[in-house]
Amino acid sequence: MRITCRHADNKEYWTKRWTDIPADYPMENRDVYPLKYAELTVEERNGKILEAGCGAGRILRYYKDRGYDVVGIDFISEAIEKLKDIDPKLKVEVGDITNLKFADRSFRYILAFGLYHNLEDNLDRAVDETYRVLEEGGRVCASFRADNIQTWLTDYLTEIRVRRKTKTPTTKFHKRNLKRHEFVGLFERAGFRIESVYTVENMPILYKFAFFRSKDHKTFNENRARKEGYRLSPLGRRIQGFLMRHFPERFCNIFVLIAEKPR
Numbered sequence: 001m002r003i004t005c006r007h008a009d010n011k012e013y014w015t016k017r018w019t020d021i022p023a024d025y026p027m028e029n030r031d032v033y034p035l036k037y038a039e040l041t042v043e044e045r046n047g048k049i050l051e052a053g054c055g056a057g058r059i060l061r062y063y064k065d066r067g068y069d070v071v072g073i074d075f076i077s078e079a080i081e082k083l084k085d086i087d088p089k090l091k092v093e094v095g096d097i098t099n100l101k102f103a104d105r106s107f108r109y110i111l112a113f114g115l116y117h118n119l120e121d122n123l124d125r126a127v128d129e130t131y132r133v134l135e136e137g138g139r140v141c142a143s144f145r146a147d148n149i150q151t152w153l154t155d156y157l158t159e160i161r162v163r164r165k166t167k168t169p170t171t172k173f174h175k176r177n178l179k180r181h182e183f184v185g186l187f188e189r190a191g192f193r194i195e196s197v198y199t200v201e202n203m204p205i206l207y208k209f210a211f212f213r214s215k216d217h218k219t220f221n222e223n224r225a226r227k228e229g230y231r232l233s234p235l236g237r238r239i240q241g242f243l244m245r246h247f248p249e250r251f252c253n254i255f256v257l258i259a260e261k262p263r
Contacts, residue, residue, distance in 0.1 A: 001147065001182055002177040003177070004155050005171055005173060006158075006159075006170050007163075007166050007168040007170050008172060009173055010118050010172075010173055011075070011076070013174060014079075014118070015076055018056060018078050021056060022082070022223060023056050023057050023079075023085070024055075024058035024061065024223060024226055025058065025061070026058060026062040026227075027227055029228050032229035032230075033143070033200045033202045033254070034111075034256075035058075035062060037113075037198065037256045038059055038062075038111050038113075038141060040141070041109055041111065041141035041258050042109050042111075043139075046069075047069075047107075047138075049063055049068055049108070050070075050073070050102070050106070050107040050109070050110045050111070050133065051110075052097050052111070052112040052130070053073070053097070053112055053114060053115030054073060054074050055076075055114070056079060056082070056083075056226070057072065057083045060083070060090065061087065064090055070091065071092070071093075071107075072091065073094065073097075073100075074092075097112070097116075097129060098125045104133065105135045106133045108139075109140070109141075110130055110133070110140040110141070111140075111141050111142075112130065112140065113142070113143045114145075114254075115142065115143075116176075117176045117177070120176075124189065127192075128190050130142075131191055136262065138260070139258060140187075141257070142256070142257050142259075143254045143255065144178050145175055145176065145177045145254055146179075146180075146199075146255050147177035148177075148252070149247075150250065150251045151253055153205055178255075180249065183197070183255050183257060184257065187257060187259050193259060193262050194257065194258075194259045195258045198255065198256040198257075199244070199249060199255060200252050200255070201244055202253055202254050203253065204236070205251075205253070207230045207232060207236070212235065212239070213231065213232060213233060214233050215233070217230070
């Protein structure tokens, strides 16, 4: 496990990030993370869904607009208030994944994209709570930052940029980075049966350079990228495709796991 530190702590970072951008539009691109993996997980329309760590709402709004019974929680109140403002019918609230208010076996599906790696403490407890509120036979889809070359390079470039801008030391907890076996072990210890683990390129490192982005993404717009996916130019896609074909464990930036709570 590798810890990433920044000049602001995790909650400060996410408060600023969700304050600075509008609420998401419902996600459209079903071929990219995270919607691709949510769709692999949610098999029944009548199964109740919890999106834990719903953030700006791109997945939450996708399922709500399609008539699913979906609830969203996030630990950043600013994100929740924006979602309530844009759609008062959304079932969203401030929540803590390590201490959920829901009764045992409340949900058929739990989607937790980019959630667990934000926890400095009580990681096992968070996965235990996920297990508790899931029905027997229910499924969870979760992502976690990979501990590999891709995320190390991303963290290194970010640290250089932040230090130049702020002149403050990067000593506060930002996120965890786990190897595949560490991520799988978390869920196995809680009692889950692992179905699949995927190596995923959410934002390829090449996307950080405008030269490698698609023409309509040259000027970075986070809401557009979150709605459509982080699109690369033809050259960027060829390079990234080569890296992911031959070195997926090293050049993915997240692992995505789908697991079942045994009956």
